[in-house]
Amino acid sequence: MRSSLISNRRLIILLAGLVTPAMQVLGESAYVTENSKAASLESCVAPTDDMRRNHMDFLRHGRDDTVRDGVRGLEYSLAGCIDCHASTDAAGKAVSVVGKGEFCQACHGYVAVSPACFQCHRTTPDSTAERGSLGYRFDADSRHPIGRPVDRETDHEQ
Amino acid sequence: MSNKCGPPSTDRRRFIGGTLAAAGAMTLAPGVILHAVAANDKATAGASGEHRWGMVIDTDRCADGCSACVDACNKEHGLEGQGRPATDAVWIRPVKLKDRQTGHVNRLVMMCQHCEHPPCVDVCPTNASFKRVDGVVLVDRHRCIGCRYCMMACPYKARSFVHEALSNQSVNAPRGKGCVESCTLCVHRIDAGVMRTACQDACEKEGHAAIVFGDLKDPKSEIRRVLKTHDSVQIRADLELNTGVRYLNL
Secondary structure (H helix, E strand, O other): OHHHHHHHHHHHHHHHHHHHHHHHHHHHOOOOOOOOHHHHOOOOOOOHHHHHHHHHHHHHHHHHHHHHHOOOOOOOOHHHHHHHHOOEOOOOOEOOOOOOOOHHHHHHHHOOOOOOHHHOOOOOOOOOOOOOOOOOOOOOOOOOOOOOOOOOHHHHHO | OHHHOOOOOOHHHHHHHHHHHHHHHHEEEOOEEOOHHHHOOOOOOOOOOOOOEEEEEEOOOOOOOOOHHHHHHHHHHOOOOOOOOOOOOOOEEEEEEEOOOOOOEEEEEEEOOOOOOOHHHHHOOOOOEEEOOOOOEEEOOOOOOOOOHHHHHOOOOOOEEOOOOOOOOOOOOOOOOOOEEOOOOOHHHHHHOOOOOHHHHHHHHOOOOOEEEEEOOOOOOHHHHHHHHOOEEOOOHHHOOOOOEEEEOO
């Protein structure tokens, strides 16, 4: 019994020795796809290892804050992921992040985890929504205090 | 094996104590919890109970044959029909009412009435249908299971069900197959501080200006001024839902 335990332990150490370099190779493999905005940046909104391990939790917390409480412009936003990580093809057109070998699919395909995000969320940056006007797409400077009508203010005076 | 001999480890106790202390630090008062995300200076404050967003629609100004508001809504939220009118998503729709005795025709647009006491929220088994603190009634698609109870419960037939898989949705309104949806009162604009809805913009651009959107709790707002000076009605007021959408000249 004891000898089998010891041999098991040796086996585990041997396996660990073999697997660790393989994991490092995987770890150092490309985090980002070429021709994406992310490829030109030092790191994501959090350190890369943190994002790799915890991105699903960051998004899960943020989604309730946004949908139910109306908190926009969060640091962790799915639309932000897509904007930064979607690559472009030779014609400069955005490629879906769930396309084969693309940012989301590459890892999720490998670990056989199917993200439900894209049943509702788009998989390429939205070029039709103008920056600075609608949705989460506004600059900090252009934001008006909630509740103060922007254009109707002059009407009140009349 | 080592757990069974020696004194019991206090690690677990220390861990529990630490967790409670951390939880205490995050709780300012009962019911008031400081969210970690709120510290992010880029994030907006979110919906506030100091407001209640609503709308007034002047049926006299709603022009026959005009569909500017519907088109604007579709464009704003990326609603694309499949060419099947019976099941295509409609968030705002024109309605004609004819008095058979007198022949008088009323025209109005019907959408989610953003009730104070919404029946769709009452019946939802997963809390997907909910009312924000600022009175906007929404569907949380992360929770919606597509049972369509809310569609049955809504007296205004305001909700649609997405029957087919979608792609290239608008970033303003992520939406997908198997979920119920309806007018959001352009909540993405409200959150961004743009206090005008897409339908209101379109109606004004057409020169009709039949739609006024605003804060029902702000006594100085345009919508309150209109409601104070005109005789308005709620549709199916007998249900006592206290709708956020009111109609003039109906």
